[in-house]
Amino acid sequence: MQIHIIQKNGENCNNELESWIKKASWSPKVIHVDVPxxxxxxxxxxxxxxxKGxxxxxxxxxxxxxVIPGSSLAGAMHHRIKTILNELVQDGIELPxxxxxxxxLSFGYVKDTQACASNIIISEAEIEGAKPMTMIRTGVSRFESGVKDGALYKERTYVDGKVNLRLQIRRSxxxxEEKWILGILLLALKDLQNGYLAVGGQTAIGRGVFSENGPLLIDGEAGREEEMIAEILTNMAVNRGIEG
Incomplete structure (x- = not known):
C-alpha cells in the first residue's frame, strides 16, 4: 500500500504510512494525576x-x-512518603x-558530580475562590519561645478556597518501577485528601489542611487509585513471602 501526499506544486512526497503507524503506537511520557x-x-x-502599608x-x-508553590507541595509529599516507607518497613514489608x-529516584538528587531529575513533577497550584483574611497576632520570641512584650504583627492569609493539584510521574x-513510584505517591495523596497531611506553615493552628473536592483522576480516569495502591502493597508482600 502506498500513501502519497500531493503538494501544491504537484510533486509527490515520500511514503508516510510508516511514520503514521509509529505515531499510532505512541504512548505518553508521563502519567497525569489530578487531585481536586x-x-x-x-x-x-x-x-x-x-x-509600605x-x-x-x-x-x-x-x-x-x-498560590501554593510546587516546591511546598513537593516538600510535604517527600516528608510523608518517607514516613510511609519507614512504616511499611516496620510492618515487615520488603521494599523494592x-x-x-x-x-x-522519586524526587531526584544532586551529589558531587552525579545527579538525577525528579520523576515526580508537581506544578504550582492556584487557590480559586479564596477569601483574604488579615489578622493581628502577638509576636513570639523564637529564642525564648515566649511572648514578646507589646509586640504585634499583621498577617494576611486566605481561607475557604479550592485547589486542583496537578502532578506528573515520568514513565519508566x-x-x-513506574508502578511503585505511583503507588507510594497515591498513598501520600490520600492522606492529603483526608486532612492527615498539611501543607505550608503554622500547621499547628490548623493551617494548610485540605479535604476531598471530587474524584482523584489518573490520566483522566476516576476510581483507579485504590486498586493501584492495593496492587503495589500486595506485590511487596508477595516478594516478602507473607501474603495470607
Missing amino acids: LRMKGGISIRRYAAK EPDYVHLTDHGVP KDIGDIMN ADPE
Missing part, C-alpha cells in the same frame, strides 16, 4: 511585606492570585529498594 481539593481553613506560605506577612500570590534510593523503562 478544598481548603478546610486558612493557608500560610508566607513572604515578607514588600510594600502591607501586613508583615502575606501568603504568596502570583499576579494577585494566591532502600528507602534512600526510592526517595532519590521498567513498568514495575
Whole structure:
C-alpha cells in the first residue's frame, strides 16, 4: 500500500504510512494525576511585606492570585512518603529498594558530580475562590519561645478556597518501577485528601489542611487509585513471602 501526499506544486512526497503507524503506537511520557481539593481553613506560605502599608506577612500570590508553590507541595509529599516507607518497613514489608534510593529516584538528587531529575513533577497550584483574611497576632520570641512584650504583627492569609493539584510521574523503562513510584505517591495523596497531611506553615493552628473536592483522576480516569495502591502493597508482600 502506498500513501502519497500531493503538494501544491504537484510533486509527490515520500511514503508516510510508516511514520503514521509509529505515531499510532505512541504512548505518553508521563502519567497525569489530578487531585481536586478544598481548603478546610486558612493557608500560610508566607513572604515578607514588600510594600509600605502591607501586613508583615502575606501568603504568596502570583499576579494577585494566591498560590501554593510546587516546591511546598513537593516538600510535604517527600516528608510523608518517607514516613510511609519507614512504616511499611516496620510492618515487615520488603521494599523494592532502600528507602534512600526510592526517595532519590522519586524526587531526584544532586551529589558531587552525579545527579538525577525528579520523576515526580508537581506544578504550582492556584487557590480559586479564596477569601483574604488579615489578622493581628502577638509576636513570639523564637529564642525564648515566649511572648514578646507589646509586640504585634499583621498577617494576611486566605481561607475557604479550592485547589486542583496537578502532578506528573515520568514513565519508566521498567513498568514495575513506574508502578511503585505511583503507588507510594497515591498513598501520600490520600492522606492529603483526608486532612492527615498539611501543607505550608503554622500547621499547628490548623493551617494548610485540605479535604476531598471530587474524584482523584489518573490520566483522566476516576476510581483507579485504590486498586493501584492495593496492587503495589500486595506485590511487596508477595516478594516478602507473607501474603495470607
